Every structure is written in structure tokens, then in C-alpha cells.
Amino acid sequence: MKTTISLLFLAAIYAFPFESKKQSNGVERMCSDNIAGLYLDIVLVFDSSDGVGSSVAFNDEKGLVLPLLKTTIQISQQIPQATRIAYMTAGTDATIINDLVDFGSVKEAYAGLMKLKYNPKAGYTLNIGRALFKADYLLNSQKRDPTRNQNYKKVIILFTSETDVDCPDNMLASSEVCRTAAGIKNGGTEIMTIRLNFQESGPLSPTGISSPCASFDNDGKVHENIRKSLLRLNCYCISPFVKYIRATDACFASADCVYFEESATTYNSARETAAESNALLVTIRTKEKQSYISKFTRIPMQMHIGLNQLRNASDWQWESGPDASQGYTNFAPGVITKSNSCAYMDTRSEWRNEDCDGNNLPYIFETEACSTSNFCF
Missing domain, CATH: 3.40.50.410 (von Willebrand factor, type A domain)
Structure with a gap:
């Protein structure tokens, strides 16, 4: 499994002085201006x-x-x-x-x-x-x-x-x-x-x-x-992570480094695996990010994403912190009213609810790019 091979390496790189950081109050995480x-x-x-x-x-x-x-x-x-x-x-x-x-x-x-x-x-x-x-x-x-x-x-x-x-x-x-x-x-x-x-x-x-x-x-x-x-x-990703790039703006200075893990597992297990790389399941708060994630694999696939109700049984929140209502959403009909659930993206790129210890699916997680405010040494 590709993730297992690289976990210790990535943890060592990002551990000085990196900790898995929350998204800022902005919609997307940007490269440092420091x-x-x-x-x-x-x-x-x-x-x-x-x-x-x-x-x-x-x-x-x-x-x-x-x-x-x-x-x-x-x-x-x-x-x-x-x-x-x-x-x-x-x-x-x-x-x-x-x-x-x-x-x-x-x-x-x-x-x-x-x-x-x-x-x-x-x-x-x-x-x-x-x-x-x-x-x-x-x-x-x-x-x-x-x-x-x-x-x-x-x-x-x-x-x-x-x-x-x-x-x-x-x-x-x-x-x-x-x-x-x-x-x-x-x-x-x-x-x-x-x-x-x-x-x-x-x-x-x-x-x-x-x-x-x-x-x-x-x-x-x-x-x-x-x-x-x-x-x-000076804002870059350590392999095997790749930089999120907007299709409509190649100069967009994103600080999100994304990785797709094709080995299927449950939602909660995917969260734990991501955490071992100082990462979180992916946050999608713009239409541009949704488009990028949807096309990340060669063929449409179901996959866990970083949206769940683990902190509040009736409130959809991203792993990175923000409430789902604070940005772009793409819920399938009826899903937004569900409770005690986690989310996956289906082959039509719609977000659906799932049991957090149920479905075995591949998943995408992300970490913060190395930058002038996140020194990777």
C-alpha cells in the first residue's frame, strides 16, 4: 500500500515544526506571505x-x-x-x-x-x-x-x-x-x-x-x-503529495497538498491513516476544488472526503474545522438532513452520507504545503 510505505518518511519531514493545521477563516488555504x-x-x-x-x-x-x-x-x-x-x-x-x-x-x-x-x-x-x-x-x-x-x-x-x-x-x-x-x-x-x-x-x-x-x-x-x-x-509539496492547482488559474497559490489512497478502508480508519501523515481527509469548499478532486482519478470513483458529523451529530463539518454551510456544497438530495454520519463522494461527484465504520472506500487526504511559514526540514 503506497501510503504505508511513505508514512514514516512524511511524518519525519512534516514534524519539524509542522502540526496538522486548521484552515484559516478564508475559503481556501493559501501559500504564506511571510x-x-x-x-x-x-x-x-x-x-x-x-x-x-x-x-x-x-x-x-x-x-x-x-x-x-x-x-x-x-x-x-x-x-x-x-x-x-x-x-x-x-x-x-x-x-x-x-x-x-x-x-x-x-x-x-x-x-x-x-x-x-x-x-x-x-x-x-x-x-x-x-x-x-x-x-x-x-x-x-x-x-x-x-x-x-x-x-x-x-x-x-x-x-x-x-x-x-x-x-x-x-x-x-x-x-x-x-x-x-x-x-x-x-x-x-x-x-x-x-x-x-x-x-x-x-x-x-x-x-x-x-x-x-x-x-x-x-x-x-x-x-x-x-x-x-x-x-x-517556496510553497511546495513533498512526494507523494501533489499540489492542488486550479484549472482556471494556474497561478493560484494554494497551500494544499493532496494524496489519493486507492486501498479501500472505513471512514474512521481513513482518518487515522491520514493523521499518521499529519494530514486530514480532504476539505472541499469551492467549486474549483470540487472539480479538481473529481478529476483526480483517471475514472470516477467513490471516495471518502473530510466531511462528517463526528463533532456534532446534526451538523456537517469539515475535518479542517469549518461548517459545511460556510462554503460551496454539493450534497445529494436529502443528505444534508441526515445525522450521525460521515460523507463520501459518489461517481457523479455528489456528497452522500455513510456509516463512519461501514463502507470500505478509497480516500483523498491533504496536508499543508511546505512554505515560509511551514518549514519542512
Whole structure:
């Protein structure tokens, strides 16, 4: 049974300092907005090609990083929940200026940033593929504790004067830079791009070289976009859990990590199994979440969900705390008036009542994503 294999591993990961947390008063649980808790490995690649054109424009690139360093972010080589950063410049070739192990504080990182200089001989164009390759090599050659490295997400932030790159789904038809970027992302490194010369350009491509929702123009929203994107990239699930994603909004920053257990058991046994992974049977309080859960399996299946009357015999409540009346509902006719029951979702995605120690069904449970407010170490 897949759950049994992973329970001890997941409990160990989420147990520091995680406890199974209740949903907030909002309808859905969102990624943390606590920038102080950021723990990423970041390589910043500054465009020094002729496309930038001057030391003044190069300094403007550096200025895009300053707001991040002036937040409450921690940079350290010793503190587990802290960020490490490195600097590179790039033109026709890419040069590593500082390694990930060089800065032990925000003050040191700020001093390193101020020392970066524009190189007028860097080349006519920015070789994006070369820059990404070197940045990814740096991230993978200077890992932290290898036993916990999967919990530290790797990010390349590329400032580019080049026009936006469109990468078709057909990799055989893609350019070399698209194939390089795809390989890097498939290897677990996220890519954020900041387009510098955007004023006379068209909209950013939704299928560019960046990770989803991580491609921005250098406009009035860029500082906030960088901050939000880093927080979203630092909000992730530990396998075998997968991130809940809205079909209508790929950038929705959900903090729900979902797992489907196909081995059938009773409702109460499913609750106990979920608890062993610091998880709860799934909460569904929006139409979007209902749609996601309904399509989670390849074929429609009956499954236990986290709705029951265990705390109050006549009141339907979610395992995570809220009353069912406080959000979206999809009860089958007549079910809402039942008492002393638990709930399952049928093959038509309607919620039906069941004996809490009766039906043996598969089930879906969820836990809170690792984030800047939920450090998974």
C-alpha cells in the first residue's frame, strides 16, 4: 500500500515544526506571505550584453534586487531556514561572480551586489542557454545538506534584454534555448525571467522559458511580482503529495497538498491513516476544488472526503474545522438532513452520507504545503 510505505518518511519531514493545521477563516488555504521565512537557493543572472548598453542600465538591473535585500529575508550559511544567493553576469558567455557559499548575511550580499560592474566587452547578445546552463550547474554543485536538499528549492532569476522566447510544446521543433530551459526545469530548478526592454514588445509568451507564472516585465509591478513569485516557488509539496492547482488559474497559490489512497478502508480508519501523515481527509469548499478532486482519478470513483458529523451529530463539518454551510456544497438530495454520519463522494461527484465504520472506500487526504511559514526540514 503506497501510503504505508511513505508514512514514516512524511511524518519525519512534516514534524519539524509542522502540526496538522486548521484552515484559516478564508475559503481556501493559501501559500504564506511571510518573506522573512524564505529558504531558497537563488542565482541572479545580470545581463551585461550590448542589449543593456551602459553601466547606468546595468545598475538599474541591480536596483531590481535591492527591495528583496531590504525586506526581512535572511541570508545565511548556518541557519537552516534561510536563503543563499549567488551572482552571475552574462553576455555571449556567462561569468560566476559569487558562489552560493560566499554570503553569510544580507549585509554581505548587499556589498557583493554593489561591487558588480557592467562589462562592455561581454558581447553583442545575451546567450540565454549558456547563462541558464552555468547557473544550474552552480545550483547543483553547491548543494546544502544532501540528506535534506530536496527541501531547498533552486531558482534562477534571469534579467534579460532579449525579446521573449516562445517554446512550442513540440520539443523537436523547439530552439536550443527552449530545450536547455526544459531540461533545467525537469531537473528541479525553477526559472524566473525579467524582461528589461518591454516597452515596444508584445505580451509575454505563456509558453516561454520560465517556470509557470514566473515571467515578468520590468514595469511598475516587477518588485511585487518577484516577491510573490519567490513565495510561490517556496510553497511546495513533498512526494507523494501533489499540489492542488486550479484549472482556471494556474497561478493560484494554494497551500494544499493532496494524496489519493486507492486501498479501500472505513471512514474512521481513513482518518487515522491520514493523521499518521499529519494530514486530514480532504476539505472541499469551492467549486474549483470540487472539480479538481473529481478529476483526480483517471475514472470516477467513490471516495471518502473530510466531511462528517463526528463533532456534532446534526451538523456537517469539515475535518479542517469549518461548517459545511460556510462554503460551496454539493450534497445529494436529502443528505444534508441526515445525522450521525460521515460523507463520501459518489461517481457523479455528489456528497452522500455513510456509516463512519461501514463502507470500505478509497480516500483523498491533504496536508499543508511546505512554505515560509511551514518549514519542512
